Amino acid sequence: MLSFKDFGRACVVALWFMVLTFPLMVIKVNPIDRVITWRWHNMVWVGVGSFLCYLASRAWQIHRDARLRRIRLGQEEEKEPLSRRILQNPSIYRPLLAAGALFFLAFPGLFSTYQTNIMITALMYVVLGLGLNIVVGVAGLLDLGYVAFYAVGAYAYALLNLHFGLGFWTVLPIGGLLAATFGILLGFPVLRLRGDYLAIVTLGFGEIIRLILENWNEFSHGPSGISNIPRPGFFGIQMSLDQSITYLYYLMIGMVLFTIFVVNRLQNSRIGRAWFALREDEIACQAMGIDKTRTKLTAFALGATWAGMVGVIFAAKTTFVNPASFTFLESAIILCIVVLGGMGSIVGVIIAALVLILLPEYLRAFSEYRMLVFGAVLVIMMVFRPQGIVANIRKTYRVEEG
Amino acid sequence: MLELKKVSTYYGNIQAVRDIDLRVEEGEIITLIGANGAGKTTTLMSISGIVPPKRGEILFRGRPIHGLSPDRIVALGICQVPEGRHIFPDLTVAENLDMGAFLRRDRKEVARDLEYVYSLFPILRERRNQPGGNLSGGEQQMLAISRALMARPQLLLLDEPSMGLAPLVTRQIFEIIRQINREQNTTIFLVEQNANLALKVADRGYVLETGRITMHDRADALRANKDVQRAYLGI
Numbered sequence: 001m002l003s004f005k006d007f008g009r010a011c012v013v014a015l016w017f018m019v020l021t022f023p024l025m026v027i028k029v030n031p032i033d034r035v036i037t038w039r040w041h042n043m044v045w046v047g048v049g050s051f052l053c054y055l056a057s058r059a060w061q062i063h064r065d066a067r068l069r070r071i072r073l074g075q076e077e078e079k080e081p082l083s084r085r086i087l088q089n090p091s092i093y094r095p096l097l098a099a100g101a102l103f104f105l106a107f108p109g110l111f112s113t114y115q116t117n118i119m120i121t122a123l124m125y126v127v128l129g130l131g132l133n134i135v136v137g138v139a140g141l142l143d144l145g146y147v148a149f150y151a152v153g154a155y156a157y158a159l160l161n162l163h164f165g166l167g168f169w170t171v172l173p174i175g176g177l178l179a180a181t182f183g184i185l186l187g188f189p190v191l192r193l194r195g196d197y198l199a200i201v202t203l204g205f206g207e208i209i210r211l212i213l214e215n216w217n218e219f220s221h222g223p224s225g226i227s228n229i230p231r232p233g234f235f236g237i238q239m240s241l242d243q244s245i246t247y248l249y250y251l252m253i254g255m256v257l258f259t260i261f262v263v264n265r266l267q268n269s270r271i272g273r274a275w276f277a278l279r280e281d282e283i284a285c286q287a288m289g290i291d292k293t294r295t296k297l298t299a300f301a302l303g304a305t306w307a308g309m310v311g312v313i314f315a316a317k318t319t320f321v322n323p324a325s326f327t328f329l330e331s332a333i334i335l336c337i338v339v340l341g342g343m344g345s346i347v348g349v350i351i352a353a354l355v356l357i358l359l360p361e362y363l364r365a366f367s368e369y370r371m372l373v374f375g376a377v378l379v380i381m382m383v384f385r386p387q388g389i390v391a392n393i394r395k396t397y398r399v400e401e402g
Numbered sequence: 403m404l405e406l407k408k409v410s411t412y413y414g415n416i417q418a419v420r421d422i423d424l425r426v427e428e429g430e431i432i433t434l435i436g437a438n439g440a441g442k443t444t445t446l447m448s449i450s451g452i453v454p455p456k457r458g459e460i461l462f463r464g465r466p467i468h469g470l471s472p473d474r475i476v477a478l479g480i481c482q483v484p485e486g487r488h489i490f491p492d493l494t495v496a497e498n499l500d501m502g503a504f505l506r507r508d509r510k511e512v513a514r515d516l517e518y519v520y521s522l523f524p525i526l527r528e529r530r531n532q533p534g535g536n537l538s539g540g541e542q543q544m545l546a547i548s549r550a551l552m553a554r555p556q557l558l559l560l561d562e563p564s565m566g567l568a569p570l571v572t573r574q575i576f577e578i579i580r581q582i583n584r585e586q587n588t589t590i591f592l593v594e595q596n597a598n599l600a601l602k603v604a605d606r607g608y609v610l611e612t613g614r615i616t617m618h619d620r621a622d623a624l625r626a627n628k629d630v631q632r633a634y635l636g637i
């Protein structure tokens with residue numbers, strides 16, 4: 001049970017938060033009337049709120065520790081994690097899946113164009129997350145410059161369309177291939193690097209691509225970007241704005257399904273096992289005859305491909321690209337999706353992408369606090385579920401026995 | 403079967419192996435003994451291509467293999483059990499073994515070999531669905547050897563299989579090394595600190611001192627040698 005000490009701690013925490021949020025929550029400067037309003041009542045709310053939050057989290061912690069102790073003593077069965085129970089029980093996940101599918105299919109009919117647009121963005125991040133998941137989650141190569149491949153795809157469509165009039169469907173595979181090529185280009189110099197060093201070099205790579213786009217005016221039109229990029233066509237039929245957004249939505253749904261299919265196949269293939277093994281132990285991999293170079297390069301290339309294709313879709317969706325869309329923040333968000341989802345877990349990445357992209361959009365109601373809430377959600381996640389939403393449930397592959 | 407001619411290997415500017423000459427004949431067990439830092443691991447790494455030699459030649463069945471990448475060398479039939487075991491901790495025992503057969507396509511034969519290693523080390527069959535990281539040190543060593551056997555090597559390079567193991571487990575593992583050599587006709591290159599045991603199972607032995615081969619002879623002759631006794635056998 002909660003002890004006296006916990007209440008004492010809760011008071012300290014409450015005081016601390018009251019001090020910490022004082023400038024933000026209490027003082028309000030009105031520059032026009034030149035007066036300061038002191039909103040003391042807010043301080044009370046913060047104090048009471050953080051006091052209760054702390055007690056609740058303590059209670060939960062005590063409950064969990066007690067259960068772990070009972071499990072260790074053998075008095076209680078170890079429960080499978082909830083996510084795993086859901087994912088492994090067809091009678092639970094089939095209806096869930098069906099409901100989800102129905103919801104996503106009916107989405108443009110049920111909601112406004114504005115909502116559909118947001119959902120398209122979220123779906124794009126699902127694909128980006130799944131792509132980066134190959135590199136970071138499965139192969140364990142910390143890539144902080146993933147947005148570069150996204151930029152390659154977007155500019156591929158913008159420029160090829162501008163100069164050669166190539167259409168969306170032609171450029172979609174070209175964008176993917178081009179990004180894969182860039183993935184290999186990045187892969188070669190970083191083959192020997194691991195961990196922090198790899199992270200720094202990939203970060204630099206992402207910035208280089210952005211700076212080139214920003215400064216090489218003749219090539220990329222600089223910071224002002226390229227506009228009037230055509231939306232995806234559908235057998236040359238003229239579409240209104242609403243129709244073309246709905247069309248893009250379904251296109252994106254198709255893209256997500258395609259990605260899930262391919263990524264799932266990849267993870268369970270020979271190369272997928274090699275990636276996984278490489279993440280665990282490089283020397284052992286070499287001793288087993290796994291080609292380290294090729295394995296890493298394919299991870300970079302196959303991860304980048306998705307970013308390239310989504311980049312093309314991005315350019316087609318916004319009909320405008322400029323370097324400002326491809327900052328490090330984008331890479332960070334995509335990385336958040338992978339980490340939050342649970343490294344290597346496809347379902348986790350999908351959920352994380354939807355939450356992470358939709359949450360800030362729907363928190364707009366709280367306008368100025370939405371980034372604060374967003375940050376708080378991230379911190380809370382990392383404290384309570386550091387293994388991600390869906391703890392990596394790697395499919396252990398069956399080994400044939402004679 | 404394997405021949406090293408004046409092999410020198412460096413880590414940056416540090417020379418770890420100096421002009422080594424060494425021969426391994428088909429079907430024999432040879433051992434390389436030496437103190438800590440003598441360059442034993444480096445010699446094996448040079449053969450398997452993970453740390454390629456800077457000078458000299460390595461011939462496998464008359465064919466030069468220095469300069470080939472590690473995966474090509476494994477494909478030729480040389481497989482290494484690295485020092486410190488290096489099993490995949492998050493993969494299950496069965497998956498670890500399957501990684502050993504990574505380059506093989508003959509699924510039927512792989513399944514047969516799996517049965518064989520399970521018969522060598524029954525404990526691995528019991529533990530087959532547990533993560534490799536949960537095994538004890540001795541079991542991990544058994545797993546590391548078994549994983550290498552799954553590649554069906556003609557030449558097996560073993561780096562200190564006795565490291566950190568109780569004497570009883572060590573003897574059991576050495577017994578099985580001999581069994582593998584007999585039954586599968588696998589040639590074995592054994593690197594050991596435990597010179598006493600190594601010279602008992604081996605046919606011939608080499609002594610390595612600060613990167614140079616200082617002696618080589620039949621194993622029983624080395625065991626009888628006064629210098630070897632003083633330096634490595636503690637007699």
Ligand SMILES: Nc1ncnc2c1ncn2[C@@H]1O[C@H](COP(=O)(O)OP(=O)(O)OP(=O)(O)O)[C@@H](O)[C@H]1O
Nearest residue numbers: 413416418436437438439440441442443444445595
């Ligand atoms: N990765 C490395 N980088 C630099 N020097 C190294 C490296 N690995 C080994 N060395 C050096 O090379 C020499 C030979 O090392 P090696 O590991 O081959 O010795 P060893 O005979 O296997 O020793 P042990 O019995 O302790 O395993 C040592 O002087 C060591 O310091």
Ligand SMILES: [Mg+2]
Nearest residue numbers: 442443444485
């Ligand atoms: Mg060694």
